[in-house]
Amino acid sequence: MFTNAVIILIIVFSILEIYLYFNFKKFIKSKLILFSNIFIWVAVLANLGYNLIFFDRSIGQTQTTMLATGLFLLFGLPRLFLVIIYFFQDVVRGLGWIVNRIRNNKNKQTDSYLPSRRKFIMISGLSIAAIPFFSLLYGMIQGKYNFKVIRKKLSYDRLPKSFNGFKILQISDIHSGSLDNKEKIEYAIDLINEQDFDIFLFTGDIVNNFHWEMDKWIEVFSKIKQAPYGNYAVLGNHDYGEYTDWKSEEDKQENFEKIKAIFPKIGMELLLNENRFIHKNGEKIALVGVQNWGTRFKKLGDLKVASEGVNFSDFKVLMSHDPSHWNEIVKSDPKHYDLTLSGHTHGMQFGIEVPKIGLKWSPAEYIYPQWAGFYNYQGKIINVNRGFGYHFFPGRVGVWPEITMIELQTS
Template sequence: MILRLFLIGVVLFIIELYAFQAVKTLIKLRWMLISYQILSLLLFVFILYSFTQFDRSVGQTQQTMFTMGLLLVIYIPKIVMTVVLLGEDVFRLAAGSINYFIDNNSDANFLPSRRKFVSQLGLGLAAVPFLSLIYGIFEGKYNYKVIKQAIHFPDLPDAFNGFTITQISDVHSGSFDNPEKISYAIDLVNAQNSDMILFTGDIVNTHAKEMHPWIETFNRIKEHEYGKYSVLGNHDYGEYVTWLTQIDKEENFDAIKNLYGQIGFTLLLNEHTFIEKGNDKIALVGVENWGKNFKQAGDLKKAAQHLSKEDFKILMSHDPSHWDEVVQHDEKHFHLTLSGHTHGMQFGIEIPGYFKWSLAQYVYKQWAGLYENLGRYVYVNRGFGFHAYPGRVGIMPEITVIQLIKGEKLA
C-alpha cells in the first residue's frame, strides 16, 4: 500500500511539474505563480492523505467519492497539459540533437525554447475535461435519459407483439445525495407506462443500509401489469469491503436480497418464471451475477432448467460479459439478454444513432446499447446511478424502454 501510494505520488509530482511549465509561460506575476504552487501542493497533500484514510471495512463513502472527483477534476486536465508539453519536449529533443550532432552547431542551446503557443494549446485542451468533469458532478449524474429501443423477433409469440419493458440497472443508492432528482427519475420511470419493469442489479454499493433512506421513493414505482422483477449485481454481494465476520457478510447479503422485495420487485435467483398474455407466454429468466472478472454465482443451466430452445426467453444477467462468454453460445437460444454493470464508465462521447465512445469499450465488447449475434440480442443499460466518480460526462444515466416487435426488421 505504501509503495503504491509512493509511486502514485511520483507520477502526480511529474504531472505537476509539466502543468506548472504550461502555467508559467502564460502567468508572469510572481505572487500568482506562488499562489498556484501553494494551492497545488495543498490539494496534492489532501488527496494523498484522503486515500490513506480509506477504510476497507466501510467501503465507499461520500468523502471517498469527493476525493475521487477532486482527483479527476484536477489531474485529468493536468495530464492533458503534460501530454502536450511532453510531445513538445520530444520534438525539442529531436531538434536539439539534429542541431548539435548533425549540423555541428555547438554554440546554440541544445534544447530550443519552449513555445508559448504550445502551452496555450495545452491549457485550452485541458479546459475541455475540466469543465466537463465539473458539469458531470453538478448536473450530469442526474441528467436522466429515456432511451427507447424496438427489437424484432420472427418467433415472438403473437400476443407479445408491441409488449414494452422498462429496464433500470445499477442504482447504487449509497451514492445518492439529491432526493428531488431521484424522485424526478422515478416519475420518469412511471411515465413510460410499460407492461413490465425489470431491474438488473446493484441496488447498493455495499451495505443494505445505503438503500434505507430511498425505500419510500422507490416504492413509488407503480405496479406494472405483468410484474416487477429483478436480479442481483456484483455489488450486491458485499465483496468489496473487509467484514469483521462471515456472519456479518451473510446477514448483509440477506438484507440486500430483501431490499428488492421491500420496493416491490420479485428477485429471481437462478430461476425462471413465465409471463402469460392471452394464450401465449414467454419465459423470464434471472441469474445471479456472472462476470468474466467478477463473482460467478450465476447458474444459467439451473435457471433455464426444463426450458426448450423453442421457448421465447428473456434473460436478466447483470454483467454483459456473461452474454459474450456464455449466453450467446448457449444451445437453448436466449433471445434477449438485459444487462447493465458497465455504466459506460460514466465518461465518454455519445451522439445517439451516430457515434459513441468510452474507455468502457476497451474492457467490454458490449458496453452500452443493443448488440446482436445470430438472432440473439443483448441490451446493456448505461446505469441509473453512479459509483466512484460522483458524476457523469457524455454517458448519461438511463431509463430504457424496450418494445418487442414480431417479425423481421425492415432494412
Template sequence: MSRWLFLFLIVAVVEIYAFQAFRTITKVKSYQFIYVILNVVAIIYIINGFFHFDRSVGQTKQSLLTIGLLLLMFVPKLLITFVMIFEDIYRVFSGTITRFLGDRDYGSFLPERRKFVSQIAYGLAAIPFVSFLYGMTYGKYNFKVIKQTLTFDDLPESFDGFTLAQISDIHSGSFDNPDKIKYAVDLINKQKFDLLLFTGDIVNTDATEMHPWIDTFRELKNPTFGKYSILGNHDYGTYKNWPSDKALEDNFEAVKDLHRQIDFKLLLNENVKIQKDNQEIALVGVENWGRHFGEKGDINKASENLNKEDFKILMSHDPSHWEYVVKNHEKHFHLTLSGHTHGFQFGIEIPGIVKWSPVQYVYKQWAGLYENLGKYVYVNRGFGFHAYPGRVGIWPEITIIELKKGKKVA
C-alpha cells in the same frame, strides 16, 4: 515500494510540467503562488483520502469526492504534460541544429518555452477539466430515456407490442440529491410499459445505503405484468471488510429484502411465466455471473423447466455472461438484459457517428444493443454511479424496449 515510487515519479513529472506551462503563460508571482497553494491543498486532500480509506466502511461520500478530485486534477495535467513533452522534443532538436549547424552562438542550448504552446496545452486541458466538473455536478443526474424496438418471428402473437422498461445499477449509496432521484422515478413512471425490470446492484455494499431511498423507489408504478429484479456483483457485500461471516451473510439477506420493500420480485436462478391471452413468455433471472466477480449465476437451474422453443427474456447483470455462456446456449435465449459496465461513466456517444469508452477494451458488449444469430443482449448504461461521482458522455439510462412479431428487416 517500487510501485509507490513509480507512481510518485509520474505525479512529480506531471506536476512539474503543468507548473512550467502555467509559469510560461503568466509571470505574475502572486498568481503562481496561488496556483501552488491550491494544488498542494488538493494533493494533500487526495493523499489523505486514499490513506484513510477504511475497508470496513466501504465507499463513502469522501472517497467519491477523492476520486473525482483526482480525475479533475490529474487527467487535464496529463494532457498538458504530453503537449509539453512534444515541445521539449522540438526544443532539443532545435537546440541541436542551432548548436552544431548554426552560424552564431545562441547562449543556452535549449530555446525558451513558447507561450502560445503553453496556452494551447491549457486550452486542451480545459476540455477534460470542464467535462469532469460537469459530470460531477450535472452529468450524473442527466437521465435519458432510450427506446428500442426488437422484432422476433417466434414471439407469441399476444405479445406483439409488449413493452418492458429496464433500469440497472442503482448504487443507492452514491446518491446525494433526493430531488434528482425523485425526478428520475417520475420520469420512469411517465413511460408506457407492461413490465418493469431491474438488473442488479441496488447498493454499493451495505443494505443500509438504500434505506433513505426506499420510499422514493416504492413510488415506481406497478405495471400490469409486475416488477422483477436480480442481483448484481455489489449486492453480495464483498467490497468491504465485515467483522464476521455472519455480518456479511446478514447484510446479504437484508439486501435481498430491499427488493421486497420496493415491491420487486427478486429472481434467484429461477424463472416465471408472463401470461397474456392464453399465451406466455418466460422471464429468467440469474444471480451474478462474471469472470472477475464470481459465477453464482446458474442458467441451467434458472431455466430447467423451459424448452428451446419457449420465448425467453433473461436478466443477467454482467454482459460477459452473454458473451461466454448465453449466446451459444442450447436453450436459445432471445433477449438478455444486462448492466454492470456503466459505460465506464465516461465516453463519447454520437448516434450513428461514434461510440467509444475505455470500458470497450474490457467488455465486448458494454452499452446498448448487440446481436448474434438472432439473439440479443441489451446493456443498460446504469441508473446511478459508482467510484467516480459523475458521468461524462455516458448518461444515466432508462430503457424502454418494445417487442414486435414479424420478420426482421435486413
C-alpha cells in the same frame, strides 16, 4: 503494498507538477497564480492520499472518498493533457536543436520565433486542457443526474404474436450508497412512471455494499408504479457485500439477507436463478433471472438451474447483471436466449456518444466487448444498460444515466 502505490502515485504527479511549473513560469509572471495553482494541486493530492491510505473497508466507499477521487480526476486529467502537449513540444524543439547542430546552422534568427510559438502552444494547451476540466465539472454537478430515456424496437420471428408491441422498461445499477440528491432521484422516478411499459426489470447493484445504504431511498423507489406483468429484479456483484471487511461470515450473510429483503419493500420480485412465465392471450414468454456471473467477479449465476422448465421453443428474456456472462456463456447456449438485459459497466461513466454520426467510445470498450447499448449475435440480442446511479467517480461525462424502453415486435 497499497500505501506504497499511493506514495508512488503522489511522487509521479509531484514530478509532473514541477515540470508544468517550469513551463508555466515562462509566461505566467504572477507568483500568486503560479503558487495558488500548486497549492490547490498539493491539497487535492494530499486529500486523495489521506482517503486512500486510511480507507476503511469495513465502512466502504463514502461521499468523502468519492469527492476525493472526483477532485483528483478534475484537476489531474487536464494536467496530463498539458504534460503530453508540452512534452511533445520540448521533444520537437530538442530534435530541431540537434538537427541544427548537425548542420552547423549558426544563424541566430532560428530561435527568434520560438517565444511566440511557445506562447501559442502554451495557450493552445490550456485551451485543450479546459475541455476535460469543464466536462468533468459538469459531470460531477449535473451529468450524474442527466437521465436519458433510450428507446429501442426489437423484431423477432420467435416472438408470440400476442406479445407484439410488448414494452419492457429496464434500469440497472442504482448504487444507492452513492446517491446524494433526493430531488433528482424523485425526478428520475417520475420519468420512469411517465413511460408506458408492460413489465419493469431491474438488473442488479441496488447498493454499493451495505443494506442500510438503501434505507433512506426505500420510500422513493417504492413509488415506481407496478407494471401490468410485474416488477422483477436480479442481483449484481455489489449486492453480495464482497467489497468490504466483515467481522464474521455471519455478519456478511445477515447483510446479504437484508439486501434481498429490500426488493419486496420497493415492489420488486427478486429472481435468484429462477424463472417466471409471462402469459398473454393464451401465449407465453419466459423471464429468466440469474444471480451474478462475471469473468472478473462472483460466479453464482446458474443458467441451467434458472431455466428449468423452459424449452428451446420458448421466447426468453434473460436478466443477468454482468454482460461478460452473455459474451462467455449465454450467446452460445443451445437453449437460445432471445434477449439478455445487463448493466454493470456504467459505460465507465466517461465517454463520447454521438448516435447521429455513429460515434461511440469509452475506456470501457477495452475491458468489455459489450459495454453500452445493444449488441446482436446470430439473432440473440443483449442490451447493456448504462446504469441509473454511479460509483467511485461521483459524476458522468458523455455516458448518461439510462432508462431503457424496449418494444418487442414480431418480424
